Amino acid sequence: MTDHLISFNDARSDLLACSAFLAESIKSSDGRSEALMAVVPQYLAKGDVDLAAELANTAGDPFTRDRLLILVAEKCAELNDDEYALQLAYAIEDYGLQSQARERIALRKASQGDFEKARVIADEIDHPDSVIAGIAIKQDADGDMDGALKTIGEIGFPGAAVYALTSMAVARLEAGEQDNSVGLLENASAAADDIEHNEEKIRALSDIGNLFIEAKRNDRAIETFDKARANAETLDNIHRDAFLAAISLGFLRAGSIDLADRTLDLVADKTQMATALLGFARELWRRDEKNEALEALEESYAILKSQRESETRDSKAKFALFTSIAAQFAGFDKGERAIGIAQEIVDENEQMSALGQIAQVLTIQKKEDLAKQAIRAIQEDASRVFALIGVSDGANENGEKETAKSFLEEAAVLTETVPQLASRTSAYIGIAKRFKNFGDMTRMREISLLNLETIATIRDESSRAAALANLAELYDEAKFELGGREKEILVEMVRKAAI
Template sequence: MAEHQIPIEKAQENLLACAAFLAENIKSSDGHAEAMKEIVPRYLEKADVDISAELANSVDDPFTRDRLLMRVAEKCAAIGDDEYALQLVEAIEDTSTQMQTQEHIAVQKSVKGDYAKAFEIAGTLSHADFVYADIAVHQAESGDEINALNTLEKVEFPNAKTSAFQNIALLNLQNDEMTKAVQSLEKALDSAEEIEFTEEKVRSLNDIGSYFIEANRKDRAIETFDKAKIAAETIEGTHRDSLLANVALGFLQAGSLDLADRTLDMVADKTQMTVALVGFAREFWQKGECDEALETLEEGYAILKSQRDSEIRDSRARFGLWGTIAVEFARFEKAERAIEIAQEVLDENSQTSALSQIAQVCTLQNKDDFARQAAGSIGDEAQKMFALIGISDAHNKIEKKDEAIKVLREADALSETVPQLASRSAALNELAKRFHAYGDAQKARELLHENLETIAQIRDESSRAVTLAQLSDFYEQFEFDLTDAEKEILQTMIRKAEW
């Protein structure tokens, strides 16, 4: 019999405690680790760092164990138990994870405004640039701009300094301080020019360009995107086209269709070309240029469809993009075309996702017949149930509560068709959450009880512990107490686990 951190008496009367107790009995190293990845964070939410640390430390897999201990240490720092946090750092085996944990602890002190402690920890690190950058951002957020700039003088790594100035600019934008935002972005731009790795430089320049647009400086945005384009042209490899596609979209958002088109002409990969065209179409639609949006989306679809097998780098990404195009047609109020394109997607998961989203979009547009057609095109009954939940959500969003409840009951009727018990458990949770939100606490209670019975039938030990932990969230959120019958179910699961 395994030695337990969770007393059996508590496990018999509490869902999360029972999940942890069951997880402690799992003999498979991988299964035990997977269960603890779900359970430990829930104890951390309750600030129970002692149990969290013990459960994390029980994991055999060194990578998972170290990552969980890092999260516990970070929580300790957040609640002010710095001594315990630093003790946990010593318990971590991997040196790089140790350093990362120290960084996280320092960041937590920065979040709390304890800059002295944050600086103290940063001083012990061999690479503290990102910590200093984070401190500077929090100093700026609190209004201490002078000290923020002084702190950034300690930052030598251009990536960290660029990120800090971008985050400060974002704070300025949120406060409608446009002049300060532009000043911060200019400093970010200077730092970005020093980034050594070209791909990272281009991504930073793209981000800065987008912020310039928000700051109403499209002229500087265009100049920044031009720097990004010049840098991206020098890249050899698969990322070149995706970065150039992003630059092209940036030019369009900054108001230069000519530069956008010219940059897009430099993109060779048809998938990335289509990604950019989908972005173009969205921009045109938002500006009210509906015909141009539809024409651009059709162009992207034609390019994607014309890809030969030898040109496809990632078939999963291609099918996902195909589904995205279908959903965009629905958003552009072309539901019939959307369903037609979605049905052409050969990957079942991508097709199902697209049809589910189309059903929601059509519902929001009060096109209920097309919504039903999209959901009805989903072959798998279990996936159709999730699509109906999405339709119900859409009805509720447009304040058609009666229709939302009606569709939700349809989805409930299909829940038994879900063959995998773990997936059925997730579905029952989603149904219960919505019925409770609609004011039907009794129905929510019934569904959660049904879920507990479902979980008890799951054979895989790890899956059983994980789903039980997930179920505990809803009992706690809805303030449902366990009945005697439900406690008996827990006791039965515990007895089986102990055999």
């Protein structure tokens, strides 16, 4: 086993070591790279940066190798091994990714308060403004607002200044200091005006407008959304309608129904119109204007349903929106209507997703019969399993622990019939985590052993290694020691991989 970083003995007695051994044994460059994307972060979580770096270097795909080295370099910076972090950054082949690695290292030093080191590293980056913004945010968090504002003055790119100022404003909003956030938002709005790229400017102004709403300054929010709308109207690409739809919702949240309606009238794409109306419905429901909310939701559904295939720009987004609308009907106490809409969704994956979400909502509402009806409507076993897990979460949210556990048991039984092994192991992980949360470590261990037995039968090498890495994380969280049966399975997997 001299060609492996992981020894045979380690691989047969430790889940993560075994997953790394399996990853190293994959001959396909793409397959090995895919497996290492799951394995390397687990070693970083343990703080083993040396082995993580060595494993990253075995990735056959240069892009994957560079991405993994970025993660290792950032972890080294977190552990204050700055010299090694920079060595790894310089070992990255792609210049753009190398710059990204140095930026992440510098940002990590800024977050630790080591501004001098952050600036030294930033000086080597083509575009250091993100690092300067990170320094300003940390200065402000440490109570030096004047210093933070002075640092922001050094930023040359307006987008980075907006990010720093809005981050500082958000910190005050989270602390309940709404009045103190307004001045920062005013500065952010002024900086956003200087952004040259129109779409980035619109996005920044929209974000600032929403923050003004949180700061209870609807007047300034409306003014900011108005600037965003003026810029959005000049666009002549597919993003125009998405921006206008979001701005329309912003006007509604800020209290101007007239401006919201007038802006929505500018939207041509029916998917974006329906998206905005779904947002209208949620906002109106929040205000306890329930009849108006239902009308908006019905209109959203009607518009989306009327969209012809020739009018559809993005089928995936359209079907996902149908799912959101169906789930929202359930949230608005219209369970039967929700199930009916979900069953009409043409895309099977979205249909099953919608029914699963609806079942969870109905469980929270304590409408058990309707929830079971939604689950029965799910045709595929794997989707029904995940729906049952969601329903278990809903029951637990209601404080019904035993009911929640019974749904988990039902999910566990059904999982055994799921033909897609990757879906089966993912379900077992979800079920085991929830038994852990319930304090039932015995049942968690039983489910995890079933999972390990399933993983051993996965034919795709990269999927097998990745699934084992995920299970290793769960064993570490539970502080499980491997038993005899588990070690037998590892030995068999290692033996097959070594052939």
